[in-house]
Amino acid sequence: MSRLFRAAAVVVAALMLGAPARADAVDLDAARREGKVVWYTSLPIALSQKLAGLFEQKTGYTIKTIAVGTGQALALAARGEADIVLAHAPALEKKYVADGKMLDRRLVMYNDFVIIGPSDDPAKIKGLRRASDAMNAIAATGSRFVSRGDNSGTHLLEKSLWKLAGVEPQGAWYIEAGQGMGATLGIEDLGLEGAQ
Numbered sequence: 001m002s003r004l005f006r007a008a009a010v011v012v013a014a015l016m017l018g019a020p021a022r023a024d025a026v027d028l029d030a031a032r033r034e035g036k037v038v039w040y041t042s043l044p045i046a047l048s049q050k051l052a053g054l055f056e057q058k059t060g061y062t063i064k065t066i067a068v069g070t071g072q073a074l075a076l077a078a079r080g081e082a083d084i085v086l087a088h089a090p091a092l093e094k095k096y097v098a099d100g101k102m103l104d105r106r107l108v109m110y111n112d113f114v115i116i117g118p119s120d121d122p123a124k125i126k127g128l129r130r131a132s133d134a135m136n137a138i139a140a141t142g143s144r145f146v147s148r149g150d151n152s153g154t155h156l157l158e159k160s161l162w163k164l165a166g167v168e169p170q171g172a173w174y175i176e177a178g179q180g181m182g183a184t185l186g187i188e189d190l191g192l193e194g195a196q
Helices: 003-016 045-059 070-078 090-098 131-141 153-165 181-186
Strands: 034-040 062-068 084-086 145-147 174-176
Touching: 034 070, 045 062, 062 070, 070 084, 070 090, 070 153, 090 153, 131 153
Parallel strands: 034 062, 034 084, 145 174
Antiparallel strands: none
């Protein structure tokens, strides 16, 4: 069984329990028999649709899914605009729970984060064992780094890695795309040399 399939099975199980994300929610609205699930954008659309379909078959509730960055997903739920959130920013999730804006946080899957770059490896990070060492090398060499810059879970992790490395990323080498993962990965192909 693949890791993705196992993770999906756990997500379905969590959804079947109907655990709300909002602190003021007790259950999905029985009169409407519908709920809103907010997914982080890195979760494949086909997977989110399949999970929603399984949930609907099992419970009779209709699920509306919304794909946004983790920061926005958590903010939507905290305002009561979503019943369940799948996100990947543990520190921020725990803060929302501690502040009483959400409840019943569960770990259902995890992400692997990878630093990618050109094959000539200008910062010479290939083979480094610690992400903070890679971040230091990127900053020290002024090698271009394209950040999502969108307050997503990925961006929050990136910021924590810069902090761990003791680096304040700034200058022409550091580009904040303000975009999702796909668009950010495509920036290098767009020839944005020196973009800021």
